Amino acid sequence: MGLLAASWWGSWSISLKYLKGYPLDAFYITLFVSSMIVVWGSGFLLDGSSLLHNIQDVWAANPERVYVTFICGTLYVIGMQLSLRVWQVIGLSVASPIQSSINVIIGTLIAAMVGGIPKNLSPSRIFLSGAFLLMAILFSVYAGSIRNRAQKAANIDTGLSKDPKVIIRSLLLLIVSSAFVPAYSLAISYGLKSITQPSGMAVMPFMAMLCTGAFIGAILTCGLNLTIKKQWHVFRDVKFDIHRLGLISGVAHFGGNIIHTFSTRSLSAVVAWPLGLSAGLWTQMWGLKFGEFKGAPRIGYVILILGFLFYIIGVSIISAP
Secondary structure, three states, X not given: OHHHHHHHHOOHHHHHHHOOOOOHHHHHHHHHHHHHHHHHHHHHHHHOOHHHHHHHHHHHHOHXXXXXXXXXXXXXXXXXXXXXXXXXXXXXXXXXXXXXXXXXXXXXXXXXXXXXXXXXXXXXXXXXXXXXXXXXHHHHHHHHHHHHHHHHHOOOOOOOOOOHHHHHHHHHHHHHHHHHOOHHHHHHHHOEOEOOEOOOEOHHHHHHHHXXXXXXXXXXXXXXXXXXXXXXXXHHHOOHHHHHHHHHHHHHHXXXXXXXXXXXXXXXXXXXXXXXXXXXXXXXXXHHHOOOOOOOOHHHHHHHHHHHHHHHHHHHHHHOO
């Protein structure tokens, strides 16, 4: 289930390739409207009235587990929004392994400190995993620089920026966004009832509170941007084909979240979080399919693949039974 969730997480981002100048803020609103429908609809379908009763029971015993989950939903959705902007600038194939590795390192540490570490996972394994993930970041950045130089020399336009200053700003923004995204790890470590966290909400009540927080965060940030830029008419008048991308992405994103949360209940957050972030593998593959490395020399592909392998090794070390 953890790997299935990763495949969903790592695939919906290809919608960015089809937006054709459509505002990312408008796409984001459609995504989270569909997410609310999927999560709350699935919650009532699976749990019935127990969905609300469980939230009420946890609130009565430990209210912070409910509102921390809600707040983390708002925070992580802001980080994800920043990430999508970077992906549009430097591409999926380079940005994905960098951010996934950062998120594994930060998110796993948060999960370990808040949710606890399973007995079979030693600190040395966490450290070794982090070393491989750091190598994955460095190799991916280097592969991206090789690609950019080759494409610039051959005058190949892939729709991605080759300006070093823009790329540096994007990488810094990626680091900033990575400070927000592990809020998901904090929420699932603290708010979900699992094998290492006996107090917390059941799967669907947890997802309902997380999704509601994410929806509020998306409406506040994206709605403000659309208002300032006077772009609400674009959201209103666009053809359904574009809205369909947001609907499909919402189903894949929070559908993956639901599946991942069920796996976390049995694996613990410190194991399920890095396992789920193997989504970076899927995102990177889609980036290559869309020609983001077109014209790059063979050494660029080799270094990118090595970064890939370091990422997989790092994830495997920390998620192995």
